[in-house]
Amino acid sequence: MLKPGEFYQRNRERHPPALTRDYKTSVSRSPQYSLISLQNSVSETTGPVFGHNDIDPMDRDLIYNYAQSGESAIGERIILHGRILDENARPIPNTLVEIWQANAGGRYRHKKDTYLAPIDPNFGGCGRTLTDENGYYYFRTVKPGAYPWRNWVNNWRPAHVHMSIFGTAFCQRLITQCYFEGDPLIPECPIVKTIPDPEAIEQLIAKLDMNATIPLDTIAYKFDVVLRGRRSTLFENRLEGN
Amino acid sequence: MPQKLHYLAETPSQTAGPYVHIGLAPGAAGFDIYRQELGWDIAGPDAKGERIRVEGIVMDGTGSPVKDVMLEVWQANADGFYAHPEGGGDVEDGFSGWGRVITDFETGEWGFDTVKPGPTTGRDSTRQAPHLNFWIVARGINIGLNTRLYFEDEPEANAKDPVLNLIEWERRRATLLAKKSERDGKTVYRFDIKLQGEDETVFFDV
Numbered sequence: 001m002l003k004p005g006e007f008y009q010r011n012r013e014r015h016p017p018a019l020t021r022d023y024k025t026s027v028s029r030s031p032q033y034s035l036i037s038l039q040n041s042v043s044e045t046t047g048p049v050f051g052h053n054d055i056d057p058m059d060r061d062l063i064y065n066y067a068q069s070g071e072s073a074i075g076e077r078i079i080l081h082g083r084i085l086d087e088n089a090r091p092i093p094n095t096l097v098e099i100w101q102a103n104a105g106g107r108y109r110h111k112k113d114t115y116l117a118p119i120d121p122n123f124g125g126c127g128r129t130l131t132d133e134n135g136y137y138y139f140r141t142v143k144p145g146a147y148p149w150r151n152w153v154n155n156w157r158p159a160h161v162h163m164s165i166f167g168t169a170f171c172q173r174l175i176t177q178c179y180f181e182g183d184p185l186i187p188e189c190p191i192v193k194t195i196p197d198p199e200a201i202e203q204l205i206a207k208l209d210m211n212a213t214i215p216l217d218t219i220a221y222k223f224d225v226v227l228r229g230r231r232s233t234l235f236e237n238r239l240e241g242n
Numbered sequence: 243m244p245q246k247l248h249y250l251a252e253t254p255s256q257t258a259g260p261y262v263h264i265g266l267a268p269g270a271a272g273f274d275i276y277r278q279e280l281g282w283d284i285a286g287p288d289a290k291g292e293r294i295r296v297e298g299i300v301m302d303g304t305g306s307p308v309k310d311v312m313l314e315v316w317q318a319n320a321d322g323f324y325a326h327p328e329g330g331g332d333v334e335d336g337f338s339g340w341g342r343v344i345t346d347f348e349t350g351e352w353g354f355d356t357v358k359p360g361p362t363t364g365r366d367s368t369r370q371a372p373h374l375n376f377w378i379v380a381r382g383i384n385i386g387l388n389t390r391l392y393f394e395d396e397p398e399a400n401a402k403d404p405v406l407n408l409i410e411w412e413r414r415r416a417t418l419l420a421k422k423s424e425r426d427g428k429t430v431y432r433f434d435i436k437l438q439g440e441d442e443t444v445f446f447d448v
Binding site: 033 | 248249250251252253254255256257258259260261262263264265266268271272273275276277278280302303304308310314316318324325326327328329330338339340347362363364365370373375377379380381382383384385386387388390404405408409414437438439442443444445446447448
């Protein structure tokens, strides 16, 4: 029987490098020495396991999970859904997906956000869910607004949802951002442009998904995420030390 | 005709940004939304082994504290087993081995309570010295940084550790050693992380 083995090495050319001068904050927060490359040990091939006792079903519904009774968040109602897969195109079931975002006006519910757009009293801005047995996840939320940020004087973030995904191993841990098809701010954004590969940027743009749209109710965007895959142990590679 | 390989490519990383707390620690962002936040109890009440506190600060290249950083920790229990189907053995009920830590917004100091892990199995019949695995994200960090904390009071195990020994420059290995002290009868390990500059912490491509 094939045993799960090591993870494929991360292709760093698809990721942003640590130092990206046009995203100014990275300049003093980027290590200057090379990363030391490790072959996997049990410390990397294992990772936290979450269950349905950890979270509530309502946590995935950002329109209602912070709303007063009988009220809902303001904004364009969207379903954000997709699959969490590995590089072998295998679904990753039962993995934790967490999101956070600005409200429809581009304002975050955070003590450090001082943008003049108003807080929506019925919108918290975070959600979480576990993928099902097919690696499928879904959230209901409002489409976040664009907002200005201090980098150059006139930088605007495209509408985006932050997403955190675990996988089954600590070496698969990933935080990324999901953008929305057709947003003209995407190619302008210094944070998007930290990614050197245009094809990799395309992977971060959720597509309008008319078939998942609920007529007269909620529009849908599809966003699949790929985590690192792992090889099968064909011949003993002594990962487990025997 | 050439055959094609049908692999997918990993989704690229983007910075966690300054508002990571909203999603992953909303209480710190200033609001109460979930029945429970995740990652605040690493060891649980029944874990064997020595109870310890781990504290530190993350510094940028100017020597200033990074106040909006989030750290995650992943560790074995006192027997050297991870809470995972491939983790080597059973762990105590309530032991998750995973924690999520944010800083004090004013000072940049962070800290958490856990148990000291045991040595774990390494590659090729080696033993890994007791260590905590860290993953660090923040505004200005484009892809999460992996590092390890080792314990300065484990000199023999550290000397044989296969990962520490991979680091060519011996003086850089010291950046991964947490310093031990006592406070109110409790063992405290101090682990300051330097993102850049003199004595830059060793980070790993795992």
